[in-house]
Amino acid sequence: MKKMKKTVAFYEVRDENDQPMAGEDWQRHLQDLLRRQHIEGVASVRHAIEGLRHYGQAYAHESELSLVIARERDEPPSSLDEASGEIIDESTQVNRPWVEIGVASFVAGTNIFGYVLGGMSAPRAGAVAQWINVDGRMFGEPVSVRPYTSEALVNFLQDGSSEARMVSVQLDAGQIYGEQVEGAGLFSATQQIGRELDLGPEVDVEVILRIRGRSDGATETTRRTLADLGRGLLGRRVRGAQAEVVDFDPDSLMEREMVDLVKHRMATKEDVSVMDAEGEGRQVRIPSAINAISRAASRLQISG
Template sequence: MKTVAFFEVCDENDLPMLATDWQDCLGELLVRQQDNGITDLRHQILGVRNYAQVYVHNESRHLVLAREREEPPSSLDESSGDILDEETQANRPWVEISVLSFIPGTNIFGLVLGAQGSPRAGALADWVNKDGELFDDLISVRPYTDDQLVGMLQDGSSEARMVSVRLDPHQIHQGNIDPNGGLYSATQQLGRDLDLGSEIDVEVILRVRGRSSSATDSTRGRIADIGRNLIGRPIRSGQVELVDFEPESVTDRELVDLVKYRMATKETVSVMDDDGHQVRIPSAINAISRAADRLQIKAD
């Protein structure tokens, strides 16, 4: 089983933009791929070579992102017990892949990671911005969320007593940091300033000590604002603890998990068909289609 997660392409400020004809965009890439070869769709990103490849399945175009592995895999000779380190050939690099498929009439795409080292959703924005030929302006990618699920936090009158955010190394180092961008940007900046390695996450927690009423309503409102700023951000984990002092309120606290409410589901992705042929990419595309139907993700 693989997780199918959904993301949305936005402008460089993480704001929604008019729906793009992604079949047309992928058609442009396919022409370049066919005329100039796959190396025309290769770019160096954060010191690692990244590739984009258009994949046609069920008469529609989809996208495969591939990242070259920094170290090739090793193999174990079971007869001798020797561990063999295989060298990557210059024209056949070892890569990890992710499969993307866009929902027609939207900027929303489903993503299936091939492995833990595969390109994340933000790699799409990194590649498109580096390439510079699909759009005149920079783009960004944010998780696609169901607005109703986070409606209680999106209400501008809400107050909170706690907000937390945790970023993994990839999220720490991606994109440009806005020094006035709130807790998300501050967490990225902290991770960069400390030059944290690939095994370290950064977590920041803001919490009102003691009773919620020990903080002013303006303070609680500001904490809620910080939580709202995290909606849709690429974070490893994040929570906001809302408070409600209305007399008719059933409960005075509500914990909103900012990752739990992302639109994602588990789907079966076959690696081999009954005849032993590789079907991983088309199976991932089919899984994204099934997940979109199940979650009712479609153009308005």
């Protein structure tokens, strides 16, 4: 059995306005989904998202259910049997649509889930919210998904009263020319600069906003604006991002703190078993991805 390092990244399901929700019983929601799959068939869990057919399916492993999002594609390696609704986690067979998968496993008592991409073309974590919203039956109200970050990081930039003297972001070519991120502050501004310059894939674009001289030489509004820009980068898929947070409270233990906005994103690498599709983009095995999420949650101490 071949193995490879795969990223296990953690995300949080929130309401449609990106606000936290009380912890849901996702095992119950997935049980309902599994029951529907058996009674109504695969067509009931198939929905068009951005012009492509996506399948959301409950997957049982070691007495727990996870959510597998499968997106139809033109090439191997995984396939889906539309008669039974089974995702074929092996070399594909004829008369079955090729799909790329993403595997989501929820942390009990929370709205946090670990996510593993089955392959390079797999649906990203945002597809979880897209599928739930289009489906409208697994969860009764619209939701959004955002990367889950550590409480320590959120505490630096949590309530709009934080101040910073520097914020920076660095994007590589894939992030510059990827999907446009509207309303994302410094991210979208940096993305626009990179697209306008069109320097090629070997050049990254870095934008740094820094107060000249002493931190108290700038207005409080300026420092808060810089902190807001840093908060807007939390959890974004960027090559690098930092914020230098300052605190002028005489009783504070922190006068100045450099926060790595990428490092604190809750993600880690785990070994995952993969299929060897004779040189094709190798797809992870679903049980192995679920086990990797469980190990990662334990290592990062993510719990309800």
